[in-house]
Each structure stands twice: as structure tokens, then as C-alpha cells.
Amino acid sequence: MYKTHTCGQLTAADAGQSVTLAGWVHRRRDHGGLTFIDLRDRFGLVQIVSDPEAAPEAHAAFEPVRNEWVLQVSGVVRPRPEGMANPELASGEIEVVVSEVKVLNPAVTPPFLINKDEDVDENTRLKYRYLDLRRPRMQANLELRHKVVKFIRDYLDKEGFLEIETPILFKTTPEGARDYLVPSRVHPGEFYALPQSPQQLKQLLMVAGYERYFQIARCFRDEDLRGDRQPEFTQLDMEMSFVEREDVMDLVERMYTAMVKQLVPHKRLLAEPWPRLTYKEAMQRFGKDAPDLRFGMELQDLTAWAAGSGFKVFEDALAAGGHVRAINARGLGGYSRKEIDALTEFAKQFKAKGLAYLAITPEGEERSSFSKFLSPEKLAELKTALDAQTGDLLLFVADKPEVVFDALGRLREHLGEALNLIDPDLLAFCWVIDFPFAFWDEEEQRWEPSQHLFTLPMPEDIDLIESDPGSMRGTQYDMVLNGTEAAGGSIRIHDPALQKRIFKLIGLSDEVARERFGHMLEALEFGAPPHGGIAPGIDRLVMLLAGAESIREVIAFPKNQAARDVMADAPSPAEGHQLKELHIKVDIGKK
RNA sequence: GGUCCCGUAGUGUAGCGGUUUAACACGCUGCCCUGUCAAGGCAGAGAUCGCGGGUUCAAAUCCCGUCGGGACCGCCA
Numbered sequence: 001m002y003k004t005h006t007c008g009q010l011t012a013a014d015a016g017q018s019v020t021l022a023g024w025v026h027r028r029r030d031h032g033g034l035t036f037i038d039l040r041d042r043f044g045l046v047q048i049v050s051d052p053e054a055a056p057e058a059h060a061a062f063e064p065v066r067n068e069w070v071l072q073v074s075g076v077v078r079p080r081p082e083g084m085a086n087p088e089l090a091s092g093e094i095e096v097v098v099s100e101v102k103v104l105n106p107a108v109t110p111p112f113l114i115n116k117d118e119d120v121d122e123n124t125r126l127k128y129r130y131l132d133l134r135r136p137r138m139q140a141n142l143e144l145r146h147k148v149v150k151f152i153r154d155y156l157d158k159e160g161f162l163e164i165e166t167p168i169l170f171k172t173t174p175e176g177a178r179d180y181l182v183p184s185r186v187h188p189g190e191f192y193a194l195p196q197s198p199q200q201l202k203q204l205l206m207v208a209g210y211e212r213y214f215q216i217a218r219c220f221r222d223e224d225l226r227g228d229r230q231p232e233f234t235q236l237d238m239e240m241s242f243v244e245r246e247d248v249m250d251l252v253e254r255m256y257t258a259m260v261k262q263l264v265p266h267k268r269l270l271a272e273p274w275p276r277l278t279y280k281e282a283m284q285r286f287g288k289d290a291p292d293l294r295f296g297m298e299l300q301d302l303t304a305w306a307a308g309s310g311f312k313v314f315e316d317a318l319a320a321g322g323h324v325r326a327i328n329a330r331g332l333g334g335y336s337r338k339e340i341d342a343l344t345e346f347a348k349q350f351k352a353k354g355l356a357y358l359a360i361t362p363e364g365e366e367r368s369s370f371s372k373f374l375s376p377e378k379l380a381e382l383k384t385a386l387d388a389q390t391g392d393l394l395l396f397v398a399d400k401p402e403v404v405f406d407a408l409g410r411l412r413e414h415l416g417e418a419l420n421l422i423d424p425d426l427l428a429f430c431w432v433i434d435f436p437f438a439f440w441d442e443e444e445q446r447w448e449p450s451q452h453l454f455t456l457p458m459p460e461d462i463d464l465i466e467s468d469p470g471s472m473r474g475t476q477y478d479m480v481l482n483g484t485e486a487a488g489g490s491i492r493i494h495d496p497a498l499q500k501r502i503f504k505l506i507g508l509s510d511e512v513a514r515e516r517f518g519h520m521l522e523a524l525e526f527g528a529p530p531h532g533g534i535a536p537g538i539d540r541l542v543m544l545l546a547g548a549e550s551i552r553e554v555i556a557f558p559k560n561q562a563a564r565d566v567m568a569d570a571p572s573p574a575e576g577h578q579l580k581e582l583h584i585k586v587d588i589g590k591k
Numbered sequence: 592g593g594u595c596c597c598g599u600a601g602u603g604u605a606g607c608g609g610u611u612u613a614a615c616a617c618g619c620u621g622c623c624c625u626g627u628c629a630a631g632g633c634a635g636a637g638a639u640c641g642c643g644g645g646u647u648c649a650a651a652u653c654c655c656g657u658c659g660g661g662a663c664c665g666c667c668a
Contacts, residue, residue, distance in 0.1 A: 033625035047628070067618090086628055109619060112602050116617080116629075120602060123660055176668035196668090223667045349594085349664065452668050506668095561661065 002072055002104075008044020012093040014077045019096060021046065022072040022104065024134070025065055026115050035062045039071065039096075040115075042139060047086070047095040048073050054097070061101035068107040068114055068134075074100040122552070126566045129557055141554045144263065145542045149216055151259045152236055159251065161212040161238070166201040168194060168218070173516070175453065178222040180231070188583040194220035194232075197535060199452060200520055202239040203492055206531040207523045211241040216538065225561050227550040228484065228540055232559075238489075239533030245475050245491055248532050249431055252479060252487065256536075260427060264545050270294065270428035278434040287325075287409020289435070292483025293428040295421035297412050299325045299405070300386055306398065311373040313356065317398035324398040325408055328386045329415050332393035333360045340393075346414060347397060352407035356396035358382070364390050413483060424547060430480050437461065437472035438505065446507040451476045453502060453517070455490040456532075465501050479536060482544060489534025496524035 002022040010019070023041035030036075037048045050059040058073075065071065075098040086092035110131050112120040117137050125132040132138055153163065172179045172193035179193035195201075197219045205213045217237040225231065240248060253274055260267055270293055282291045285298045306314040306324040314324045335343075344355040358368040371379055386394050395411060397404045416422055437457045441448040447469050449455060457465070461472040479487035493499045499521060503513040514521070539551040552558040559565055579586065 027628075027630095029627050029630050031625055031627065031630075032623065034627080035625095036627055036630085038628070045628095049626080052625080081626070084626060084628090089628080092628090109601070113618065116602095118603065118617080121598090121660075124602080173668090177666085221667060224665085226667090227662075229667070449668065562659095 003041075006043035007039050007041045007046040008090055010046050010077055010091045010094055010096070012079060015079050015094060017077045018074070019077055020072065020074045021048075021096065023070070024107075024114075025067055025069045025071060028062075028065060028067065030062075035059065037062060037065065037071075037073075038115075039073065044090050046091040047080075047089070048075065048098050049095050050098050055099045058098045058101045061103070062098075064106075065101075065103070066107070066109070068110055069103060070105040070107070072102040072104055073098050123560065123566060126552075126558070126560060129567050133556060138553070141542070141546045141548060142556060144546050145538070145554050147263050148259065148538065148542055148545065151263060152214075152216070152255070155255045155258065156212075156214050156238070159212065161214045162210055163215055164205060164210065164213050166195070166198040166205075166215060166217070170195050170201070171516075180220045180222050183582045183584055185581055196221050197235060198237050199454065200517075202237055202533060203454060203520070203528075203531065204523055206239055206241045206492075207526060207528045209241075209529075211529075213240075214238045217535075225559065225563055227552075228543070230539065230551060230555065230558055231563050233551070234538040235535045236487075236538055237533070237535045239531060241529040241531040243491070243530070243532050245433070245477050245489075245532060248489055248491075248534055249477055249479075252489075252534055252536065253429075253431075256429065256479075260545070267425050267427050267545065268423075270426055271430075275430040277430060277432050279432055279436065280434070282432050283405050283409075287405040287407075287412060288483075289432055290478065290480045290483055290485045291430065291432070292413055292416065292422075293430055294423060294426050294482060295416045297327050297329065297416060297421070299327055299408050299412065301325055302382070302385060302396070305378075305381060305385060309374060309378050311356075311370045313354070313370070314396075314398045320400070322399050323401050323404045324396060325404050326386055326394055326396040327408055327412050327415075328388065329393040329395060329419070330389070331391055331419065332415070333391040334362050335359060335393055343395065343411065343414075347395075347407045347411055350407040350410050351403045352397045352399060355407075355411075356398070358388070358394040358396075360388060360390050360392050362391045370396075426482075427544070428482050429486075432478045432480055433476070434458070434473045435476040435478070436470070437474040438469050440470060447505050449502070449506060450474060451488060451490055453506065454492045454499070454520070456493045456498075457502075462498065465505055469505055475532070477534070479534070481541070484540060486541060487534050487536035489532065491530070491532035494524060494528040494530050496521050496528075499524060 002020070004020045005014070007021055007023050021039055021041075023039045026038040026040035026045055028035065028037050033052055035050045038045050039048050050062050052059040073096065075096045077094050077096055079093060080095050111124055111128055112118065112131070114131060114134050117135065120132075133142070156163075169182060169192040172181065172191060173196065177196050179196065182192040182194065184190045184192060198215060198217050202213055202215070215237045217235050218232055219235055220232050222231060223229070240251075257269065257272060260269060275293065277285075277291065279289055282289050284301065285291065287299050302324045303318065306318055309315065317324060340355070340357055340359070347355045356370045358366065358371055360366055374382070382388075388394055395408070397407045399407070435450050437455070438447040438449050451474060456475045458473040458475055464472045475491040477489055478485050493502065500513070503517070508516075539554060542554040543551045546554055548554055557565065557567065564570070
């Protein structure tokens with residue numbers, strides 16, 4: 001072994017001990033006659049001091065040493081002299097007086113500082129990811145990630161779950177996201193696909209009688225990236241037999257509540273038990289099916305008021321079957337015309353045709369794009385409905401319901417952030433239930449399931465499949481955390497006849513259904529138990545728990561926004577003989 | 592596919608038509624220094640301002656293009 005102790009573990013209790021340590025030079029302070037080196041390993045820092053009289057060779061050996069060299073040092077632990085303790089350091093009571101130094105490996109000067117948590121261009125960080133990951137903050141992030149996964153494994157083990165691996169090479173599923181395809185050398189012209197999730201496989205494990213399955217599953221989607229989206233990401237994939245949606249939600253809620261309390265005690269849960277909202281309620285109050293409950297500014301319905309309001313824009317929207325809704329952005333009554341215009345531009349990104357406003361400046365003066373069209377009574381009613389106070393800015397959108405919800409919901413979150421209404425240490429979990437089972441896809445002219453093809457409709461709605469699919473609700477439940485979808489799950493269909501009716505509803509011919517999902521349909525015939533599950537994302541959760549800005553901060557080797565690994569430079573062209581073996585010809589059109 | 596923002600020593604930033612020999616901090620190199628812990632002191636090296644073109648007497652600075660990076664929209668059942 002290279003070391004008898006870790007750098008972080010030494011305390012005053014070890015005084016007098018002879019130790020051998022190994023690690024990286026975090027910092028070097030050369031006083032000429034006396035040199036200090038902070039030696040770092042994953043477990044912490046300890047100060048090594050050289051005494052030129054007691055150990056001249058070791059002292060001389062420190063001379064050429066620079067940051068990030070790898071050293072092995074032997075010496076004796078001693079309490080630091082009176083008044084020299086460093087309270088910032090876990091090992092700050094003591095130091096190691098070096099007697100022997102071995103340079104295990106020198107290091108060239110790194111492109112950025114390891115010993116300082118400074119902002120560095122992310123491309124540089126990714127190119128030298130092994131150095132970036134050496135920084136204490138990144139080590140803390142990955143340690144937290146480990147603890148989250150360990151907690152989940154331990155918790156689910158105690159709950160009777162089995163962790164079972166499912167294949168990475170599987171079958172393409174053209175529904176949903178784009179697949180990553182993998183050519184088969186043995187079967188020229190045929191392709192595996194990397195799984196977007198182990199959905200079908202975990203359901204088949206239920207048919208196989210495992211009853212409680214989970215997996216820390218890598219999932220792949222060939223779509224454009226975001227700060228919270230990577231082409232490969234990790235989910236806690238779970239499935240349970242003989243359960244109803246309450247059972248799944250209860251288990252997950254208990255597990256995540258316990259996890260947060262144990263792993264991030266400085267974070268606060270907004271509410272226990274977690275609030276449950278129906279999809280309808282979430283949309284009406286927050287304009288979005290993954291509401292951020294950390295602040296108010298809820299949407300207000302003014303549709304009834306708008307009838308006969310005298311403002312043509314509102315009345316026309318109603319006549320076209322639309323709604324009028326508003327939010328009250330408290331404290332923004334002093335916004336300038338230019339600032340309000342910027343909000344209007346923001347809302348227009350989400351298809352709102354405009355943004356009507358009524359501002360009450362801190363001086364009590366009213367400015368509005370439309371109040372001149374209103375009678376004094378109507379204006380008074382409006383202000384009462386929105387509890388308008390001096391200094392408030394009321395923002396209105398009139399349009400088709402989906403546009404009103406989207407524009408105001410986005411505006412609400414935009415303003416919540418801009419106004420600093422969000423407590424960074426708050427974790428607002430909630431459940432959203434009673435989703436519409438399917439919605440009509442205008443472009444494709446067919447019904448599209450709002451989750452996936454295997455979701456069970458609410459039992460009391462099943463008979464609407466043929467008559468009124470738009471009114472059906474699904475058994476889907478989404479776990480929402482701080483305004484993002486943290487997990488989606490549902491009870492699945494275990495009746496093959498019902499599964500066929502759903503395939504028919506979404507326009508899959510018997511032939512296509514058999515070709516793509518024949519194995520699923522067949523499996524359901526062989527005594528499939530009632531079952532359901534959920535799949536919480538791990539990356540986003542760890543990101544939020546770590547207080548990081550992007551999931552790239554909690555993934556060891558992420559891709560950049562162009563889906564490229566800049567360290568290894570992947571993807572890269574395949575060599576001619578590889579392609580030949582796969583019977584693949586590359587045909588890149590001219591740019 | 593679209594919109595927006597950013598590219599200046601190794602890193603982070605300043606400079607935004609001429610007063611600049613492109614500044615500052617950290618880092619780096621050398622020398623001095625026996626109690627520092629973001630050690631200190633002194634000296635020094637390091638940038639054709641992403642790239643190409645244009646405007647101008649004059650471009651890091653303005654314009655166009657291009658490349659690279661990021662945020663967002665679309666997309667992500």
C-alpha cells in the first residue's frame with residue numbers, strides 16, 4: 001500500500017503517530033528555510049511541513065515540487081504550534097513533519113487551477129475533464145450522486161425490490177424520441193437501438209413474476225441538448241406488480257422524503273405529505289403540468305369577467321372559444337414601457353399575440369394598454385379580482401386556452417426568477433395526476449397518448465376509448481420538483497384486448513402493432529399481473545440537490561451542447577474496413 | 592430548423608475608432624525569506640485581441656461572412 005492513512009482522516013488524536021500519505025500537491029508555501037505543502041487526496045487536505053535541520057534531504061526534495069505533483073510522504077503527526085491551528089481545515093489541529101519524500105509523478109502546469117473554484121470556460125473544462133473532476137466541488141458532486149444512488153439501492157432492497165439489468169442493445173421504437181441505432185455486423189442491414197428507457201423490458205419482468213424490480217438505468221435519446229438534457233442520462237427505473245397508483249406514489253414519496261432528510265439536511269421540503277394536483281388544477285393555477293410551487297403569482301381566470309368588458313381583444317378571444325387569464329406581478333408596477341415590451345416579446349415566443357397590462361406605479365398612477373375601453377365598474381371589478389395594489393403589474397393574455405396557459409405559465413416562472421421569489425434551499429415536490437389520456441394531433445390527424453402506449457386509462461373512463469377519447473383520463477402520475485418533471489409513471493395495461501384497443505385508437509394497424517409490439521401483446525396473454533411503475537431521473541435530481549446549474553455538473557463525462565465529447569473527440573468517422581464489415585456506405589450530402 | 596448572447600496572455604476579466612509599447616488579478620519562471628495556510632517581497636516571461644474579408648488616414652473596437660461555445664424555442668411518446 002502506498003499510504004497508511006488518508007489526508008482527510010488525521011486529527012489531534014493521531015498526534016505522535018508515524019504515517020505515510022500519498023496524494024496531490026494542493027498548494028505549496030515555500031518560506032525558504034521552511035516549506036509547507038497541503039497534500040490532497042479524495043478524503044481531504046493535510047499540511048505537510050519540512051524541517052531543514054531535522055530532515056535536510058526531505059526538505060531539499062520539496063524544492064522542485066509544484067502544484068498537482070503526486071507525492072508519497074512519510075513523517076510524524078504532531079500538534080501544530082500554539083496559535084497555528086487552521087479552523088478551516090478538518091485536519092487543521094495537526095501537521096505532518098516530513099522525514100521522507102518520494103515523487104510518484106510530477107505534473108505539468110494544469111490549464112486551470114485545481115485548488116481554486118474559479119469559473120473556467122466549459123469547453124476547456126470538458127477537454128481536460130479529468131482535471132476538472134479533480135476539483136473539490138466536482139468531487140463533492142459525484143460523491144453526492146453516489147450517495148443518492150446508494151440510498152436508493154439500500155431503500156429499495158429493504159422494500160423487497162430486485163435490481164435487474166436489461167439490455168443496452170434492443171429494438172428500435174419509432175414512437176417518441178429518435179433512437180440511437182447500432183448496426184449489426186452479423187445481420188447486415190439490420191439495427192439494434194439503444195433504449196430510450198427499459199419500459200417494455202420492465203413490464204416483461206412483471207410478466208415474469210419478479211413483482212418488484214428496479215434498475216439504475218442508462219437511457220438514450222438522439223434529440224437536441226439542453227442544460228438539463230443529455231443524449232445519455234440515468235433513470236431510476238422501477239416497476240411493481242399488484243399495485244395501484246397510490247401504492248407507487250406512496251413508496252416513491254417515502255423514499256425521496258427520507259433521502260432528502262438524510263443526504264441534504266440543509267434543504268427544506270415545501271410540504272409533507274407532498275401536494276397532489278390534478279392536471280387541470282395545475283394548468284389553471286400555474287399554466288403548466290409541472291408547476292413550480294416555490295412561489296405564488298398564480299394565474300387568475302378572468303374569462304367570465306371579460307364577457308361584456310368592452311375590450312374587443314378580450315371579447316374576440318372569448319368568441320373564438322378562448323380564455324382570458326392574468327397574473328399579478330407584485331412590485332413591478334414601476335416597470336417602464338420598454339420593460340413591459342420585453343415581457344410582451346417573451347410572451348410572444350409562446351404564441352401569445354400580445355400582452356395586455358395594467359400597471360399601478362409606486363406613485364399610484366395607473367398605466368394600461370386597455371383600461372380606457374373599460375367602464376369604471378368593470379375596472380373596479382378587475383382590480384378586486386386580482387387584488388391589485390399600488391406597485392403591482394397585472395399582465396393579461398387572451399387566446400386559445402393552451403396558448404393562455406403556456407404564455408402565462410412561462411411568464412410566471414420568468415418573473416419568479418427575475419423577482420428572486422425562489423428560495424434556493426426549498427425543494428417543492430408535488431404529484432400531478434389525472435392527466436388526459438390522449439390528445440388530438442392536428443398535424444398527424446390522430447390521437448397521441450400523453451404518456452406512452454402502455455398506460456392504463458382510468459378504469460371508469462375505459463369505455464370512452466371509442467366514443468370520446470379526448471375526455472379519458474390516464475392513470476399517469478408525474479412527480480414534479482421545483483417546476484420540472486422529476487418522474488413520470490403510470491399503471492400499465494395488463495389486458496391484451498385493452499392494449500389492442502389502445503393501439504387501434506392511436507392508429508396502429510394490427511400488422512404494425514404485431515411487428516413492433518408482438519412480444520408485448522403475446523406476453524400479456526400469459527398471465528400478466530396488474531402492474532405499474534415510475535422512472536425518476538437521477539441527473540436532474542442530483543443537480544437540484546447539489547445546487548448545480550446544469551446536469552453536466554453532476555455527470556462525470558458529459559457531452560457538450562452539440563452532443564460531442566470534446567475530450568475524446570467523439571463521435572468520429574469510422575474506418576473504411578469497419579464500415580465495410582457492417583455493409584454501411586456513408587452518404588453525406590454536400591453542405 | 593430558428594432566435595439571442597459570448598470569443599482579448601494558461602485562467603478570469605478591463606479596454607469598445609486614434610492618448611495602448613493592449614491593462615489588471617490569479618497562475619507561471621527566477622531570486623530572497625523558519626510558521627504559513629488565497630503566505631509575503633523583488634524581478635521577469637507570456638496575447639499577431641477565434642479566423643477571413645470589408646469600411647477608414649487609422650480597427651481588439653464599426654460592418655459582413657465564417658468557425659467555436661453557451662442560453663432558449665422547435666424537438667424530447
